[in-house]
Amino acid sequence: MNELETKCPNTWCPGCGNFGILMAIKQTIDELIKRGTPKEKIVLVSDIGCNSKIVDYINVNSFYSLHGRPITTAEGIKLANSDLRVIVFTGDGGTFNEGSSHFIHAARRNANINVFLHNNRLFALTTGQFTAVSPKGLKGKSTPEGNVEEPFNLPELAMAAKASFIARGYSVKVDHLKKMMLEAINHEGFSFLEILQPCPSFFDTAKDYNERTYEAINPEIDSKEKALGFIREWNYNGEGKIPLGVFYKTERLHYEEEINKGTEDNKVDIKKCLATHL
Numbered sequence: 001m002n003e004l005e006t007k008c009p010n011t012w013c014p015g016c017g018n019f020g021i022l023m024a025i026k027q028t029i030d031e032l033i034k035r036g037t038p039k040e041k042i043v044l045v046s047d048i049g050c051n052s053k054i055v056d057y058i059n060v061n062s063f064y065s066l067h068g069r070p071i072t073t074a075e076g077i078k079l080a081n082s083d084l085r086v087i088v089f090t091g092d093g094g095t096f097n098e099g100s101s102h103f104i105h106a107a108r109r110n111a112n113i114n115v116f117l118h119n120n121r122l123f124a125l126t127t128g129q130f131t132a133v134s135p136k137g138l139k140g141k142s143t144p145e146g147n148v149e150e151p152f153n154l155p156e157l158a159m160a161a162k163a164s165f166i167a168r169g170y171s172v173k174v175d176h177l178k179k180m181m182l183e184a185i186n187h188e189g190f191s192f193l194e195i196l197q198p199c200p201s202f203f204d205t206a207k208d209y210n211e212r213t214y215e216a217i218n219p220e221i222d223s224k225e226k227a228l229g230f231i232r233e234w235n236y237n238g239e240g241k242i243p244l245g246v247f248y249k250t251e252r253l254h255y256e257e258e259i260n261k262g263t264e265d266n267k268v269d270i271k272k273c274l275a276t277h278l
């Protein structure tokens, strides 16, 4: 674990949910290395935002992309180097406002990458504007009289986009979150892990989540119907329980397998490809 430390000063606010996510991913990477994944085969790709600073705090290869563009960057990295494990860290604003089309197409084509979403349900780094998953009525810098829009249900959106792995964790429940991370990373194909993350500075949801979240287990993990039953228990507005866990998992060929079919060693030589076609 000590080898994963960096010298970057941490600038998150005290009590930020990102600390729990950092703890869980460090433990997860430590576990992957112990199980035999070379450290240099792990690549973290970030967006821009409070969430994205996480890559500064972990001593592993990483790439800061543009706001809303980490998924497409990760897809390129994975396609050119299929033996890497590529993990995206992003925020709800970056990926479901600016970058929503990248998310749905990466899920649809089953790109073999992991998307870990720090969901604090607003744009935090820019001080609290509403996003596509803010609850109706949320008061913030850009909605002083309350947000009038309906939020997306993200796992439901992921299901409609054909994601092959869909799960939810909570930054306070670090052991459970680590389990979700390991399952997502070990899944072959597109994995979406939504991580509920309180932002004490602009939308402090910790008390609410502590009371309402529970660990759900889908007995038929490849049943869309069963998964949607759990997923629809919470629509980001209103009362009721909030399920955590792996909601859905299925196997199908992933994007790199489809693209690499029939090539030497089942691997596209990107350099050769560019030299031939440019």
Ligand SMILES: Cc1ncc(C[n+]2csc(CCOP(=O)(O)OP(=O)(O)O)c2C)c(N)n1
Pocket: 047, 048, 049, 050, 051, 052, 067, 068, 090, 091, 092, 093, 094, 095, 098, 118, 120, 122, 123, 124, 125, 126, 131
């Ligand atoms: C294309 C583009 N649009 C807007 C910005 C400004 N910007 C930087 S961070 C940020 C908010 C990020 O919010 P979110 O993705 O939800 O992450 P959080 O900070 O909440 O973790 C915005 C709007 C930018 N850098 N680039």
Ligand code: SF4
Pocket: 011, 012, 013, 015, 016, 017, 018, 050, 051, 120, 124, 125, 198, 199, 200, 201, 202
């Ligand atoms: S603004 Fe919110 S998300 Fe950003 S560091 Fe502070 S508490 Fe965390």
